[in-house]
Amino acid sequence: MRLRLVPQNTNIDFFRFWKVFAGLSVLAMAASVVLFFTVGLNFGIDFLGGTTIRTASVQTVDVGAYRQALAPLNLGDVSITEVFDAAASAGQHVSQIRIQEQGGDESITPEVIAQIEAALQTFDPSITFPSVESVGPKVSGELVQVAVLSVVLAIAACLIYIWLRFEWQFSVGAVLSLVHDVTLTIGVFCMLQIRFDLTIIAALLTIIGYSLNDTVVVFDRVRENLRRFKKMELRDVLNLSINETLSRTTMTSFTTLIALIAMFTLGGDVIRGFVFAMIWGIVVGTYSSIFIASTIVLKLGVKRDWSKPSAGAGTQYANIDA
Template identity: 35%
Template sequence: MKFFARVPNINFMAQRKTGLLVSTVLTLGALLLVAIRGLNLGIDFTGGVLVEVEYPQTVELDVVRADLAAAEYDRAVVQYFGSTNAVLIRLPPAANASSAQVSTNILQALHAEEKGIELRRIEFVGPQVGEELTEKGGLALLFAFIGIMIYIAFRFEWKFSIGAIAALIHDAVMVLGYLSLLWVEFDITTLAAILALIGYSNNETIVIFDRVRENLINQRRADILEVVNLSVNQTLLRSVITHLTTLLVLFALLILGGSSVHSFSVALIFGVIVATYSSIYVSTNLAVALGVSREDLLPPEDKEVDAMP
């Protein structure tokens, strides 16, 4: 345990200009990649076909996915619906196919006659639903950024607020670029992963900011770079332990969670790694570049009150 009690002495701010330059280049590259290549949008955003079937007994989702994959329904999203014998299947838009044709093909793929499967409903979801989801998802990200920016400006200082928002935008854009590069399906769970990443990354940033503020007030003779280095080193071991335990859970989800949480796990694993970097070289580094100082964080002095005669 003595190892965890020691505070390392790493000069992170020595590479502050390089770190900010690398972050800027990678963010612009990710934006260009998303703009040119786009995202592999899932059925949640493109619309498609919803098919609900009921098995006579409990069924494993992997069995359903295997039957659909054998019939060349590789992009089908399968999940339980209310119970373990009711399954909801989401398929990409069916071109020039009626509901009768789609239901017949699905039942044949699932070997309905042999297994006693019953078709409960089939619905066609238009792309307008996906457009509405895209709009609301974008608004959710925007409101999250605005709320975080206002809170940090009120709780700390506006220069810290700018740095924190820049780090969150950096993390979100980097994850989008990564998903576009690997062509990972972007569905509603991936959007949830990005929203979760915003909270996770912001928590890491707040911890460093709080220590910077404390050390700026207490370390009167140290300059801003020495204070930032001390603060990052003091929180480093905590960050390493937090990130490692989080990554262990995410890798477990990736390996054992199945296809339903695959994109969620992939997005968060990359996001956690990026957040570790951005909390130092984007948020804190940008606050330093904006000129945050001890005077910005000192509490206001009480006005002297004239003594009563």
Template identity: 45%
Template sequence: MRLLKLVPDNTNIGFLKWRHVAMAISMISIIASIALVATRGLNLGVDFVGGQMMRVTFSQPVNLDALRGTVDAAVKGEANIQQFGSARDVSIRTSLPEGGEDAANQAAERLKAAILKAHPDAVFGSVDTVSGKVSGELFETGAWSMFFAMLAISIYIWFRFEWQFGLGALFALFHDVALTFGLFALTQMEFNLNIVAALLTIIGYSLNDTIVIYDRIRENLRKYRKMELVPLLDLSINETLARTVMTSLTIIITLVVLLLLGPEVIFGFTAAMLFGIFVGTYSSMYMSAPLLVWTKVGSDSFVAKAGGQVAGAERTLKNETMPR
């Protein structure tokens, strides 16, 4: 039985010839994402802003203005009502009442009763309650976790390879995170701790894909000493393409199934992961590798270093094997 090969052994795609177009598209996308976050903002969940979040599903699309009137009559303060997933699914976010947990539970029951009175077909999902102090700590912790993850990754790659590789990996990670933020600012999907977990997972996946390509580039720099850098980068990407396609495809299939059939509570996480896997694979090929060309990576420095190590190893072996 022959093994299935999605990528033939003799594949020779010229990825780097599109590097200028890809970089222009990426820069425009990054700027657009930052502008979206700055203008539209993120739909922060109760994990980050505090309050009470209730998810309600109706048998048919509901009029948000009428629902807002029902909610305003039942609770004190301003309520944030948004559709998510479909026109029948609604999230209702309200501020926490004074009086602690008992007051919050009573407010939730009053709101449920008011909605059921106006919409007997309503089905209530989870009700999340987070205090303002806890939400502030969660937001700060989530931001620092992403920052230190990217910093540690860059330092590791810097010492593992060269500074140009660390810079390329850092830019690719920034590209992936920025575009994911832009997706959530554009769609106004809820941004909560699950999305922070998705971002950290995306960072890890993108880094893993980038390191696999970087490791093959370093091997080829030592193996093909006279080859130009651009053809060498294309060769390295093509040699790792089968692994990249198989890994990305299996993950994407799983995420698509979860997106269509999975529970609503992980819809945002799944959407972020699906988008992040796509842009992470793209950035490994079109961001991290082309930056090696623009940062003047050459085979001479790597070959000289590797050659010195090989020569030293050969001298040591020769000295050890010589008769005394």
């Protein structure tokens, strides 16, 4: 007897309460926009600016111990990573410590730097500090522009890809669902005030790819069924296609969430924001692929003259057991 996450031959009407789901999504997106302009994001060092301190030591870099040594100084957002430095001497371990701006100053004062060095030398007397650099607001502003541009270009590329692969109605549905996912993710980060840095931008781009993949699988099956059932109502074709791919969607999301929840629980503070964004993105991305993208296609309608065979359809894994 095999365990199934989704019963075989499901027949769920996903459009029965489409007005409710659409209304909730619109309200959630509006709330996210309001939160963005009123509360705002809790930007990290990448976007606010700060100071970067490079350390070198014969001892192995212990990120937890470094963080514990700096905790009494109340420096705010501190990022500590071990890095490779080709200029470092043999046997030396190099780390990069990034500290947010202090009290609106572009760089931290020499007194604070001295306190940081003393705190780390208490833990490791052999540690040295080869360089101290500041990241000003101009550089941070450029990073914000590049981050926004990268997300916009990713969504635009998805728009063109879906348009060429399917029809423009599918393209609009897929892209609006991506905008829905990104907007809600930013809204959650505004509401919870989780640190927003370049790793979260990476998570947003990953969410776009994940959600798009899920949507394409459903749309591929829709295209197949439109050829197969030429007289079936579009609503019924969409329902049939979503039900046929539901096992694949559930299994993919479930197995990915298992790994992400383990990382969120055991991974520590350094990657917690990134993992949270991924968890939220998978949940909302799965929801939008089923309830948002398909609903938009239903309302826009699609042509029913599919004369070409579906040899290029990529749904051979859509019916896996789940």
